[in-house]
Amino acid sequence: MSESPSPRDASNWARKTVALKVGSTPPEALNLNVDGRQVVGPLQGFGQLWQKTYRVQLRGCAASPEEVIAVWKAHFPEFQPPQNRFFPSVAGVAPGEVVLINAALQGMPISTGVLVLYADEVSFTLMTPEGHPESGWVTFSAWHENGCTVCQVQSMARANDPIYEIGFVLGGGAAQEAIWRHVLTSLAAHHGVIDQPVQFEKQCVDRRLQWGQAQNIWQNAAIRSLLYALARPFSK
Numbered sequence: 001m002s003e004s005p006s007p008r009d010a011s012n013w014a015r016k017t018v019a020l021k022v023g024s025t026p027p028e029a030l031n032l033n034v035d036g037r038q039v040v041g042p043l044q045g046f047g048q049l050w051q052k053t054y055r056v057q058l059r060g061c062a063a064s065p066e067e068v069i070a071v072w073k074a075h076f077p078e079f080q081p082p083q084n085r086f087f088p089s090v091a092g093v094a095p096g097e098v099v100l101i102n103a104a105l106q107g108m109p110i111s112t113g114v115l116v117l118y119a120d121e122v123s124f125t126l127m128t129p130e131g132h133p134e135s136g137w138v139t140f141s142a143w144h145e146n147g148c149t150v151c152q153v154q155s156m157a158r159a160n161d162p163i164y165e166i167g168f169v170l171g172g173g174a175a176q177e178a179i180w181r182h183v184l185t186s187l188a189a190h191h192g193v194i195d196q197p198v199q200f201e202k203q204c205v206d207r208r209l210q211w212g213q214a215q216n217i218w219q220n221a222a223i224r225s226l227l228y229a230l231a232r233p234f235s236k
Contacts (some may be wrong), residue, residue, distance in 0.1 A: 012120045014096035020115060020129055022089075022098050029087040029100045032111035032228060033221040037129035039115050040160070042206075045135025046213040047159030047168065049206035052177065054153040055199045056184040057145075061191045065142035065149050066121045072140060072151075072187060073124060079186040081179055095119050099126065105133060105222055106172055109229050112221040128157065131219035133172070135160045151187055153180045156205070161216040163223070165209070177202075 019036045042049050058068070072079070073093040077086040087100040093116055100113045110133070114126040123141035128134050136157025142149055159165035168176070181198045188196050217223075 009120065012095055012118055014115060014117050017096075020098055020113070022100065022113070024090055025100060026087055029085075030102050030111045031100060033131045033219075033224055034098060034100060034111075034113035034129060037131060037219070039117070039127045039129050040132075040135040041127070042136045042156060042158050044130075044213060044216075045158035046161050046210050046216055047165035048204055048209065049136075049156070049158040050173075050202055051205050052155045052180075052202040053200070054177075054180045054184055056151050056188050056193075056196055058149045058151065058188055058191050058193045059196060061149060061193050063149055063191055065144055068142045068149055068151060068187070068191070069122050069124070069140070071190065072142075073119070075190070079183045079190070081182045084179060093119060093124055106167060106175060108222055109225045110222045111225045111228070128160075130160075130216070131221035131224065132160055133164045133167075133176075133222065134158065135213075135216075151184060153184060155180075158206070158210075160213075161220055162209075162214055163217055163220060167222075 019038055020034055022031050022035050025031055076088060076093055080086055083104040085102045089097045091097050095116055095118060097116045098113050099116065102111050112129065112132045114128055116124060117127040117137060118125040122143065123139060125137050125139040127137040134157035136155065138153060138155040140153055142151045159168050177200065184198045
């Protein structure tokens, strides 16, 4: 019996892997809470499951969806707010690559990362590893609609553990929403579109707390990053 042919978009997907492995990184990037971790989806998280959609129209911009996504991939770290430092690999935002994240979560340092799960000419998807504040994925896409290019960020995720869930309820959720609004506003400004509002929708897909996943707190990247920062002066 002949083997089934691979899907036509197989090259756009990351290869199945047991654990993440970070390649070469810039000297200023902190590789922490990523190597050896597995990626996790909504089924492996703890908190309420949310779908959040952010959208901006690039009115007056001639750039095609393909051109916008190419710029988005190439300049992904530059569109982040100052407290979020993203470090793609040398290969960039490509299937199977790991992007390191050195950020601040409500004033606390957090070092983690994401896997580029999927990438093509008009979209790319990032998936979170164990210990990340969220368990799930976020997709960045662009398309042509009503005479202009529309850019979108859409996440499907839940807090990874009980501490993160409490943090999101106490302001972390709003802070995260501000991040993706900033990204879309920065992307639009890069293309010369100023003061275009970011449309936002959110829906709670599952209000249940998955208490069977409460042990995820052991991998909490925020706690581990704080302990690392406190211990670092004594390790020199």
